[in-house]
Amino acid sequence: MVRLQDVAELAGVSPATVSRVVNAPATVHPDTRARVQEAIRALGYRPSRVARRLRVERGSSALIGLVIPDLQNPFFADLARGVEDHAQREGYTVLIGNADEDAEKEARYLEVMRAESVDGVILPPSHPASPAALELAAAGTPLVCVDRRLAKAKVDTVVVDNVRGAYEATEHLLALGHRRIAFIEGRPQASTSRERLQGWQDALREHGIDPLPALQRTGDSRQPSGGALAAELLALPERPTALLVGNSLMTLGALETIHRLGLRIPGDISIVGYDDMPWAMALTPPLTVVRQPGYDLGRQAVELLLHRIRDPARSTTTVMLQPELVVRQSTASPAL
Amino acid sequence: MVRLQDVAELAGVSPATVSRVVNAPATVHPDTRARVQEAIRALGYRPSRVARRLRVERGSSALIGLVIPDLQNPFFADLARGVEDHAQREGYTVLIGNADEDAEKEARYLEVMRAESVDGVILPPSHPASPAALELAAAGTPLVCVDRRLAKAKVDTVVVDNVRGAYEATEHLLALGHRRIAFIEGRPQASTSRERLQGWQDALREHGIDPLPALQRTGDSRQPSGGALAAELLALPERPTALLVGNSLMTLGALETIHRLGLRIPGDISIVGYDDMPWAMALTPPLTVVRQPGYDLGRQAVELLLHRIRDPARSTTTVMLQPELVVRQSTASPAL
């Protein structure tokens, strides 16, 4: 390993000067600088970010932590990509963890983030009261919650207007003439799930329809649960004529069930999915969805985090992005 | 921040003893140990992994680097998940970078990995001769290539038998009676693309069919290119009766084109995709695909890497996993 010291010796200067050439080139004489830079190239010197971080006060490790609930969920993959792209553009590297929707794993990763002295952390908390997240924030590590909220904590937050997303989807179905509209909810611990549930209920009530508990099912945000819950709903004596599914993986499960039962979309049943995934257009019929700006969510989270890192005293902000109902062909008026 | 020193003072012992309690508890007297542990809890002490890494010889940073070509490609998301899961289980954290199929970004991330003193790196190289990867390996950093190969380098490698995957898919189509089978290739820089091309050619030739250049198109592994190339192929005077697409995103693009042209699957055209994604079964008709064990690929890569870290002198190994043709309903005999 080539050290600062080695460069200094080759260039015939002190280690301090080499450090300056690396960190504040303007403060060193052009001739010296050139000599040092030459030595750096000759030796292939790479500064150790580890040693640097140990010495320098917080806020310059050029590392940010990202704890993702599920990397295989395409929505979070988009979000991670947004974080990654923007962070990289700003000179930061991302230390990523996969929490697997598990509060314990989440806690473990947040520990690692602290132990690695990251400059800040971006996190969709597994739970609105995630103790690990609260503790991290209390310890003074800059934290941005993204997609999901942390209740009772003053933290920067980037979310999507979930109530509105579900509301508009439901209203779209109501406008088509549906009355029995079922809702499949994701993991209830995630703040997003409850908000979407709220949107569904609000829309129904405003149209004088009671959101029947029988038409509301709660899953775990994964594919199999979407399939199983859709099967339950479609076996109801009074079958719903439309389905709103609160996440993309569960939507896939529901679609499988619908196909398995030989039902036609939208003839027998209309369906609105959550998250506009690349495959939504390739389906037959193309899927009507609530599109969420996953990539932008990640991008904005990085922005908020960097602001916070640069100005810790800054007042906390919440950014709310808008979802968009994309009407395709999986929704139509119900058969009479 | 609570330091080792603080704990030592509270417990009335030397820093060295605290370090022992943390790293080799057996070597310290039970009473002392208890007192120290109590102090650790009382103060909420967390060892700094940064300081530890500075002091300790390579191989114990508990960090491994993973540079992914595209996090939004579900295949790589699976792979990343496999890496992440297994690494975590072994006590390692993953530092992840998104190279965006760009050799320069790849190089930048590999630099960061070195600067962070990771114990090793897992990488699907952007190119079989990626200079950054070769340099990293030459510098002695444990490296495992996954999914894609690095030519002319003695590195541990985990790949899928791509020749065979494409061969079997093509053979399946031949067995159904197809003769004009087109192939849409992914980024030609990736070793996987060339291997799949090879498999397609081999199968055709063995059945006495010339792999016409007109039926072979080269894309960039992204969705739009799949759509555009499918459009070219389907506009041919002698239209192919079957399509083999070398990656999942391009498959989606091709499906869109097929739908847009109003062609029926498999009546007008059969299609085999690469990668068995969650949505493959939700399509109408469900998609015949070559399934790749993305998760296992990641898992095995970690295993190889850890072996290498623990025994640097070990001879290099290559693990080849087998793909699996999953026949669903997007392939059938061609119309006469």
Add this chain to the structure above:
DNA sequence: TTGTACGCGTTATCAC
């Protein structure tokens, strides 16, 4: 403008 000297938090070595 440049060099000297110290410290960041930890672990390894050597005494005791």
Add this chain to the structure above:
DNA sequence: GTGATAACGCGTACAA
């Protein structure tokens, strides 16, 4: 079994 001490690679007062 435990403590003092040096060292890991770098940044930064402070002095020159």
